Amino acid sequence: MSSQVIPTTESSSLYTNLEEMSTVDLLKNINQEDQKVAKAVQKIIPHIKKLVDASSKKMQSGGRLFYIGAGTSGRLGILDASEIPPTYGASPNLVVGLIAGGDSAIRTAVEGAEDDPNQAWKDLKQFGINEKDTLIGIAASGKTPYVFGGLQVAQENGVLTGSISCNKDALISSVADFPIEVEVGPEFVTGSTRMKAGTAQKLVLNMISTSLMIKLGKVKGNKMVNMQLSNNKLVDRGVRMVMEEIPELDYQAALKLLTLYGSVKKAVEAYQSK
Template sequence: MSAQNALTTETSSLYEDLDKMNAQELLTSINQEDQKVAVAVQAAIPQIEKLITAAAEKMVKGGRLFYIGAGTSGRLGILDASEIPPTYGASPELVCGLIAGGDSAIRHAVEGAEDDLDQAWVDLKAQHITENDILIGIAASGRTPYVRGGLQTAKAHGVMTGSIACNANAQISGDADFPIEVEVGPEFVTGSTRMKAGTAQKLVLNMISTSLMIMLGKVKGNKMVNMQLSNQKLVKRGTRMILEEIPELDEGTALKLLTAHGSVKKAIDAYQNN
C-alpha cells in the first residue's frame, strides 16, 4: 500500500457513480457522511482539552495564538482568527491565521506553496512569534511540509505547539506538543478534504477559540459582552444584554450607557460601580 493510500482521507469514497445520482440522492448521501463528523470530533475531546488547558495558561499571561495551514486548512485558520475581534472585542493580534502562499492564497491557489518546508517559520517570524505564544498547525493529511516545517522550527525555538489532522498517526502529530487527530474517514468525493475533514477542522477550531475566549473572560454568563458594536443589529443586541443584566433600566438609558462606554461589559461595570 502506498503512503498516499494509507491516509484514510485519501481512500476511495464509500459511494459509487456520484455522477449518476439525482439531487436528492447527492444531498442525502453527503448529509449521511457529515453526520459522522461530530462523532469523530467527540472522540477527540480529551486531546482538544489538553491543548486548550495548556494554551489558556499561556494566553492568560499575554501569549498569542497562531494558526498555520495550506489550502482549505489555512483558510479555516484565517476565518477562525478573523472572527475573534468582532465577536469578543479582542485585539486582531491575539489570534493570527497564516496560509501557505500568503494572503493571495486565500482566494487563489498558489502553486507549490505548501511544499516549502521553511516558509512557515519565515511567516511566523514576520509576526514576531515568541516562546510566550502558541502555534497550531492544521493539515487534513497530517503531512503538509509548510505546516510540518513551521511546527518543527517553532518547537525548536521553545514555542508551544499543537496540531489538527484528520488521519491517525499523522506526521504532524509527532511535530506537536499537543496533537489532535479527528478521523473522519473517506470523503464523499474521493480526496476532497474540504468536505468532512474541513468540517471537522472548523468544529475543532470553534471549540478551541471559543473555549479560550471564555477562559480569558471575554464572555459573561452566556453573552458576548465584549463584541464590537459594528452595526445596528449588534447595537440592539448589546442593548438587550444590558437590560437583561440591569432590568430596572429602560431601553433608552441602556442604549445611552452602551454608546457611552462602547461595550456591554464596560457599560454594565460602569453602572454597577457608579
C-alpha cells in the same frame, strides 16, 4: 507496485457513480457522511482539552495564538482568527491565522506554496513569535510541508505546539506537543478534504478558540459582552444585554449607556460602580 498505505483522507469514497445519483440522493448521502463528523470529534475531546488548557495558561500570561495551514486548512484558520476581534472585542493580534502563499491564497490557490517547509517559520517570525505563544498547525492530510516545517522549528524554539489533522499517526503529530487527529473517514468525493475533513477542522477550531476566549474572561454568563458594536444588529443585541443586566433601564437609557462606554461589559461595570 507501491505498498504504501493510502491515508484515510485520500482513500476511495464509500459511494460510486456519483454522477448518476439523483439530486436528493446526492444530498442525503452527503448529509449521511457529515453526521459522522461530530461523532469523530467527540471521540478526541480529551486531546482537545489538553491543548486548550496548555494554550490557556500561555495566553493568560500574555501569549498569542497562531494558526498555520495551506489551502482549505489555512483558510479555516484565518476564518477562525478573523472572527475573534468582532465577537470578543479582542485585539486582532491575539489570534493570528497564516496561509501558505500569503493573503492572496485565501481566494486563489498559489501553486507549490504548501511545499516549502521553511516558509511558515519565516512568516511567523514577522509577527515576533516566541516561547510565550502557541502555534497550531492545521493539515487534513497531516503531512503538508509548510505546516510540518513551521511546527518543527517552533517546537525547537520553545513555542507550544498543537496540530489538527484527519489521519491516524499523521506526520505533523510528531512535531506537536498536543496533536489532535480527527478520523472522519473517506470523503464523499474521493480526496475532497474541504468536505468532512474541513468540517471537522472547523468544529475543533470553534471549540478551541471559544473555550480560550471564555477562559480569558471575554464572556459573562453566556453573553458576548465584549463584542464590537459594528452594525445595527449588534448594537440592538448589546442594548438588550445591558437591559438584562440592569433591568431598571429602558431601551433608550441602555442604548445611551452602551454608546457612551462602547461595550456591554464596560457599560454594566460603570453603571454598577456608581
